[in-house]
Amino acid sequence: MRTYMFRKASCGFSPGLRRFSDLKVTEHVPESPASARLTEQASLYVHWPYCLRRCTYCNFNKYIPKENNEDIMAKCLQRETETLLQLSQVSCITSVFFGGGTPSLTHPSTIAKILETVSKQVNLSDEAEVTLEVNPTPVGMSKLKDYHRVGVNRFSIGFQSLQDKDLKGLGRDHNSLDALQTLAEARKLCPGGVSVDIMFGRPNQTTELWSRELSEMLRVCDDHVSLYQLTLExxxxxxxxxxxxxxxxxxEEITAEMYQSARTTLQQHGFQQYEVSNFAKNNSESRHNLSYWTGKQYVGVGPGAHGRFVPLAEGGVTREARTQTLEPNVWIREVQQRGHGTRRRIQLGHLDLLEEVLVMGMRMTKGINHKHWQLFSPELSLLEIFGGSLDVQELLQKGLLILDDRGLRCSWDGLALLDSMLPVLLVELDRFFSQKLAAN
Structure with a gap:
């Protein structure tokens, strides 16, 4: 059994849909007052590409800086933010996520400048969620107060492990004491607004060791935990x-046991699972990540960032998948020359968009309700598409999927097998969609 794990939901990568991103353009989503509202708002992801070192497991878009170019990077992030927000013509940014890389290497003034740029272009309310990924080193911890002062109200702390030997083997530049001290400081500043990342399936890790480590962390962690299965890249x-x-x-059998054990342990500690990898209590779910999983628009800024939005300023009527140039120095040059570093843009046809909504929505424990699906597919209901499928019926009979008056979702057992069920659902969606087009 393989669980369906992504290491991060922030958009330094395309979340979950790389294999479908090059599908041909079909028709756009039929316009309706409800779907039109989808273009009025977006979340914003800002990618800081630099790290002091590369972890042994990491294949993300990260670079070790040869010189301090924070000033020019900050100016380019501001300019690209301004350009893409103007292009999207959204009126409101609902959340901002600073990811990386190691964004906690930045000076707080850089964060402040970017947030100020957003506020000048669109509405960024005082209630908007502003998250910063933090590497729990003494340097990172020392700047938490200043980050909070300039507008950050949620910290995502990369524990990865509480075992110093494992942290060293993974190439991390902090130890368990650093992590715990950073957590304590973050909780003082943002009570209820702190998330901890922890990784399982690490080298030589056993289910027993993992259970003890998780229980130790839950004695001190705040209201949100993200589990990530270590995968070899x-x-x-x-x-x-x-x-x-x-x-x-x-x-794979042991990592599957670890995942199920963690789900049970977190539930016993009052955490509710709301997505494959994410658990929360006291209503502390990540609103930014929920915007991805519910198919809302997002603007990606910075080297290698991904976005999904309608370029209304260019007369666009369909959502585009956008990828920014990966290499920081090339990206900087492109932003200076034309205001943005967009390297690739692909128009998403109706089928492409429905695939994204399906894949991302099924990650959530509540799945996809009928009303939400109708925003993107007013003419094709979930019951029409999946209700008559023999393969889907088999999954329903096994108790892995649920299709009822609420919508389509995984059962408790099914969520752990999502990776193997998604191809069935996608094939059925493609088949039904093709038949519908042929009939018309």
């Missing part, structure tokens, strides 16, 4: 270590 140092036999990874 080609080209990383960890991949080479495993290939050469220096390091042994847990089997």
């Amino acid at each position: 080609r080209g990383t140092q960890l991949f080479k270590q495993v290939q050469s036999g220096q390091v042994t990874m847990p089997t």
